Structures are given as structure tokens and as C-alpha cells.
Amino acid sequence: MFKDFNLENLENSKDILQELLDESRVKINELLNIKEKTYENFVTPYQEAGERINDFLTPIFHIDSVKNSEITRRVYEECLPIISKYETEISQNEKIYTALKDIQSKEKSMLNSIQNKVLENEIRDFKLSGCHLDNNKKKRLEELNLKLSELSQSFSHNLLDATNSWEMIIEDFEDVKEIPKSDLELAKFEEEGKTKYKFTLQIPSYLAYITYGTSREKREEIYKAYCTRAPQNGKIIEEILKLKDEKVKILGFNCYAQYSLSTKMAKTEDEVVSFLEELGHKGKAKATEELEEIKQIAFEDGLEKEDFRSSDMAYYSEKLKKAKYDLDEEYYRPYFEQESVLNGFFDFLNKIFDIKFEKVEAPAWDEKVRVYNISSNGKLSSRIYLDLEARKDKRGGAWMNNWHSHYTDSKGITHLPTAYIVCNFPQSTETTPSLLRHSDVVTLFHEMGHALHHLLSEVTEAYVSGISGVAWDTVEFPSQFLEYFSYDKDILKLFAKHYETKEVLDDAAIERIIKAKNFQSSLSLVRQIEFALFDFKLYQKLYKTEEEVQEVLDNVRKEFAAITPPSYNKFQNGFSHIFAGGYAAGYYSYKWAEVLSADAFYMFIDSGNVFNKDLAVKYKDTILSKGGSKNMDELFFDFAQRQASVDSLLKIDGIIS
Numbered sequence: 001m002f003k004d005f006n007l008e009n010l011e012n013s014k015d016i017l018q019e020l021l022d023e024s025r026v027k028i029n030e031l032l033n034i035k036e037k038t039y040e041n042f043v044t045p046y047q048e049a050g051e052r053i054n055d056f057l058t059p060i061f062h063i064d065s066v067k068n069s070e071i072t073r074r075v076y077e078e079c080l081p082i083i084s085k086y087e088t089e090i091s092q093n094e095k096i097y098t099a100l101k102d103i104q105s106k107e108k109s110m111l112n113s114i115q116n117k118v119l120e121n122e123i124r125d126f127k128l129s130g131c132h133l134d135n136n137k138k139k140r141l142e143e144l145n146l147k148l149s150e151l152s153q154s155f156s157h158n159l160l161d162a163t164n165s166w167e168m169i170i171e172d173f174e175d176v177k178e179i180p181k182s183d184l185e186l187a188k189f190e191e192e193g194k195t196k197y198k199f200t201l202q203i204p205s206y207l208a209y210i211t212y213g214t215s216r217e218k219r220e221e222i223y224k225a226y227c228t229r230a231p232q233n234g235k236i237i238e239e240i241l242k243l244k245d246e247k248v249k250i251l252g253f254n255c256y257a258q259y260s261l262s263t264k265m266a267k268t269e270d271e272v273v274s275f276l277e278e279l280g281h282k283g284k285a286k287a288t289e290e291l292e293e294i295k296q297i298a299f300e301d302g303l304e305k306e307d308f309r310s311s312d313m314a315y316y317s318e319k320l321k322k323a324k325y326d327l328d329e330e331y332y333r334p335y336f337e338q339e340s341v342l343n344g345f346f347d348f349l350n351k352i353f354d355i356k357f358e359k360v361e362a363p364a365w366d367e368k369v370r371v372y373n374i375s376s377n378g379k380l381s382s383r384i385y386l387d388l389e390a391r392k393d394k395r396g397g398a399w400m401n402n403w404h405s406h407y408t409d410s411k412g413i414t415h416l417p418t419a420y421i422v423c424n425f426p427q428s429t430e431t432t433p434s435l436l437r438h439s440d441v442v443t444l445f446h447e448m449g450h451a452l453h454h455l456l457s458e459v460t461e462a463y464v465s466g467i468s469g470v471a472w473d474t475v476e477f478p479s480q481f482l483e484y485f486s487y488d489k490d491i492l493k494l495f496a497k498h499y500e501t502k503e504v505l506d507d508a509a510i511e512r513i514i515k516a517k518n519f520q521s522s523l524s525l526v527r528q529i530e531f532a533l534f535d536f537k538l539y540q541k542l543y544k545t546e547e548e549v550q551e552v553l554d555n556v557r558k559e560f561a562a563i564t565p566p567s568y569n570k571f572q573n574g575f576s577h578i579f580a581g582g583y584a585a586g587y588y589s590y591k592w593a594e595v596l597s598a599d600a601f602y603m604f605i606d607s608g609n610v611f612n613k614d615l616a617v618k619y620k621d622t623i624l625s626k627g628g629s630k631n632m633d634e635l636f637f638d639f640a641q642r643q644a645s646v647d648s649l650l651k652i653d654g655i656i657s
Helices: 010-032 039-066 070-091 094-107 113-128 135-165 181-187 203-212 216-226 233-250 256-261 269-300 310-325 329-335 338-353 438-455 477-487 507-518 521-538 546-560 589-607 613-622 632-640 646-652
Strands: 167-170 188-191 194-200 355-359 370-376 379-389 399-402 418-425
Touching: 010 039, 010 070, 010 094, 039 070, 039 094, 039 113, 039 399, 039 418, 070 135, 094 113, 135 233, 167 216, 181 188, 181 194, 181 203, 181 329, 194 203, 203 216, 203 310, 203 418, 216 310, 233 256, 233 546, 256 269, 269 310, 269 521, 269 546, 269 589, 269 646, 310 507, 329 507, 338 355, 338 379, 338 438, 338 613, 379 438, 399 438, 418 438, 438 477, 477 507, 477 589, 521 546, 521 589, 589 613, 589 632, 589 646, 613 632
Parallel strands: 379 418
Antiparallel strands: 167 194, 188 194, 355 370, 370 379, 399 418
16 A cells, blocks of 8 residues: 655665666657547656656655765765756656647646646646757756756755764853753763763754853854854855856746746735735834843843843743743653654544544654554545654754655556655653653644645645645645644643653643743744845845855845844855755745634634634645645635735734734
8 A cells, every 4th residue: 555665775776766767758758659648648647657756766865864874975966967867858848848738728628627737737837947948958957957956965965064063062060050951861971980961053952052051152152153054055055046047047037036936826026025024024123122121131140231142042032931931941841752742643633634643563764763654534545754853864954755645547546645754853762752842842733734735635636636736835834724733722731741740731831831922923023034035035136156145134134133143144054945945035935824824723713612623624625635736825715715814924923913
């Protein structure tokens, strides 16, 4: 039923891939030789050929992110030019393009809306690949696509290497005395008969020191190390911007931002910039007030008025949070033991969506990866892999990666979807289980929202099933929507149980989490606006040097940032979302989609019951099961029977009442 994760033959991937692509070329030529092409005899097997390649390639690229080694890098680098050449060759094949247009022209009225959506997307993407251009331009696009893929991978590897190469050793207990016990246990080691503490730039370790480290000098040291990682990425950014600009000019666009919007729900550059600026201006005044609150705590601690630094933010924010809400992260962590969280989370998902998770023994890439089969309405529907704990050989951050899609092939066989969720939660040891922060719980809900969008698809066409074919600026809607439930008291009680005493977290403690939800929400908003506007403006014209890139960021910060970071802060060199991921000129998508997710969640609030199963099942049927088969604004309207409102987002964040 499900294909096992198996990379025993990893080192031979290049040869296997080459063979697979050659077979695919033969298959596509056979399809092109069909005299009377139809959707059934051409488009369906054409999609299947793409799925077979994805089936083989996804684990190879995935393993380089989660078990990075010299072998995974070499295999990735060997496979990249081969697949890049093939994808360019296919996407620029005029015969396929013409066949798709002919089928659309002849069969449009006979096909269902989902099949027509496949054709519409494919024809659009062929145009965006330069299919209609002359051979010289096609050749140049092929070179550009390969080079951009290589640069993205170099950016990512540089960041991983820089993260892993730095450490801070502390011997004086005075410098670590405020750090939570569970974090301190992970940092502690013995050397020459002395107890020492090691902190790294991996997120759990970095956050532990920047948030709780007693020594201001050490906080500055680790902050500076974190935001000056991979300086060589500055030159890579220059190259990426130059090549992307050249690529889109060949395709007839004025700039990369315009090209990016051609596949998104937002229609114009002005629409995106106005949307972000409106949110930023609405949040700025309150963000400044929130910053002043943090500074006040710092001044009471003896800091001089003019001496507050960016590296002080996390430490004094935590003190302020504790003072305002009596919220101590360390108090909560024993209640968010990973196993308990997962079991309660699955229970909640079963209650509202009627889906069941069953743990299965199946091969994976690490002994701590958990594998579950998911049943929907009592019927086996999908499989998910959870890789939740931080490791040195794993890329930072959290993400969902889709492997197989739900679809029906030309023989009438239904293929079930699979996906991976990857996080970097605190590690479990032989003596201590993985104890999560509430923010980790929120992350888990977020990534599961993505996963369910892919795994609960009932669409039978692979290219618009699950997250395939979903406009990038709405793909965050289901993930952000599920996040909101992680702040509900009754839901938290399903899993917030002390891992030793089994005592359920009491109401007062849960209320503190809920009240603190919008703590510094305006600071968080303007920070996201800073990222999104920097990203979008960066791609509205060509910026040629590191200095020009910095100037774009500085100008955005002047207008929207509550605090200006030190000049050595090179945030952009670690902005992997846009330079090593798919968010270039699209980081605004987080906020764009959040309008949909906040409005959808408000429907549950207004119903008076967050466990509203009727509403949840409607959401599952109208949003999750439909994947990319319709535009998300249409699906949202089907669900809510109205357009989404920006005010829902501002209300849910406590920015307006």
C-alpha cells in the first residue's frame, strides 16, 4: 500500500535517476506519437510519469536536509544537474505544450473542473518556462535554472556548516544559573574533572542562552555569532539576484516580483506592498509601546537608557512575560512531554476531523523518526513520518515535505499520499524525555496543518492534489488555522500532563498561556512585515551589491522596525526561506494567508465551540480535501460563504478590539 523509505542504494542514485529519466523520455515520446490525444490517453499518463520521478527523488533531496553528510551532499550535487536538465527539457518542449493546448481546446466542455484546472496550470507553467522562446533563450534558461539550484543549495550548506562549526563553552555557573534545568542538562559536560556548559547555534541551544543566559556579554557573543553566520552567502545573494533578474527578463517580465505573482492569488505588486504597509503601520505604534515595556524592565535591572541592545530583547522579554503573566517556560515543559503531546494532539484531530493515527513499524532515516498510518472516516488514507528532535546533521527550522500525492492512475488504481514533518525540538536522552516549550507545540500544530492539507486530499488528479497546485500565497492557510487551536484550554488539557506525576496542567496555568498569546504581538507583526517587505522590494528591481541589498533592508527597518539591529547583523545571509527555499518575492504569503486562517478560526469562536465537529468536517470537506483543485479564495468562500476580512487577523492578534 505504501512505499517504504529506503536509501540503501543512495550512492548509486545518479545512475538510477538517469535510467528513470531516460525511461520517462521514451514514455513521453510515445505519448506525443498518439494521433488522437485526449486527457485520458495523454494528460493522465503524463502526470504519472512526473509522479514516478518525484517518488524517487524526494527522499534523496530530503535526506540531505535531515541526515546531512559528505555522501548526501555528493549525491545531491550529482543528481541536481541531471534533474534540472530534464525538467528544463520537458518544460520547454513545445510539442507537449501544443498537445495540452489542443486537448484544452477540444475537450474543455467535456472535462470536469479539476481536469480543466490541471490543464490551466500546466499551460501557464509551460509559458513561464519559456516554452514559446527561441532555442538560444531556452538554452540560457536551462543554464540559469541549474545555476540557481546550485546556488540555493550552497546557501543552505553554508548556513548549516556555520551553525555546526560554532560553540561557546562556559565554565562559570554564575553565567548559566538562570537557564532552565532541562536545557542546562543538555548543555552540561565534564572535562578534566570540571563541569562545563556548551551552547551552540542550533535553535534549542541558542534560544536557551539568548533567553535565559545571565551574562550579558555571553548573550551578545552568541547573538553576534548567530546573526553573522555564513558571510560568504552575501556574494551568493548577489549572484542569485542577478540570475533571477536575467531569467525573468528573458521570460518578458519587468522584475522577479512580477514573475512571482503570476502564480499567486495576489494580482499586482502594489496590492502586496499596500497590504503589508497597511498592516505594518497599524502595528507600529503598539510595537513601539511593547518595546518600551521591555526597556523599562532592563533599566530597572541597571541598564543605561542608551545601552539597550538587540541581544537584550529575548532575555528581558522573558522577564517581562514572567512579570506580567507569571509565565515561566520551565514550569510548563514537564507538562509538554513529546509523547504526551502527540497522543493528545492525535486525540483532538480524531475528535474534530474523524481521523485516526496508528503508529507502525516502518523504515525511516533515524531511529527517533515515528511513522503513522492515518485513517479518515474509518478508511486508510495516508502515511506520515515525524522527525521532531534537533540533530547536528539536520537543517534548522521546521517544515513539511510532501512525498506521494493522492491520485487515481490510468489503470484505475488509487495511490495514497505520504508526507514528512521535520522539527528541531529539544532532544531526548536516556534520562530525560523531550520536553517541549509551548511554542514548540504551536510549531507542531502548524506543520501538521500543512501535512493534513496534503494527506486528506480526495482529488484524483496528481498535479492538483494535496498541496500540489495550491497558490503559494495561500498555502499557509491550513497550517496557521490549526495553530490557533493550540491555545485553547480544553485542547491543551488533552495532552498537557506532567510526564512524571501525570497531573493535568491546571486551569490557572493554562489561562496564563492564553493571556500571554498576544504578548508582543505587534512586535512580532512588524518583524514579519520587515521580512516580507524586504523580500518583496528586493525583487522589484535589480540590486547588484551586498551594500545595495543592505540598504533595502535598512530602509524597510527605518519605517517599520521597532528596534534597529547592530550594523554587524547580516540577517539576510541566513534568510534561507527566500534564498534556499521557495519564498522569493513570496514571504508576504504568511500574512496574506493569515487573513484566511484568522477569519476561518473566528467562525469556531463565534459558534461558541472550538470542538465544533460540523464546522470542522465542513472545513475538511471544502478546504483540506480539495487540495489545489480550485483557487483558495473560491474554496474559502465555499466554506465561509463570504470574503475574508483583515480585521479578523488584527483582532485575533489583539492589535485592534
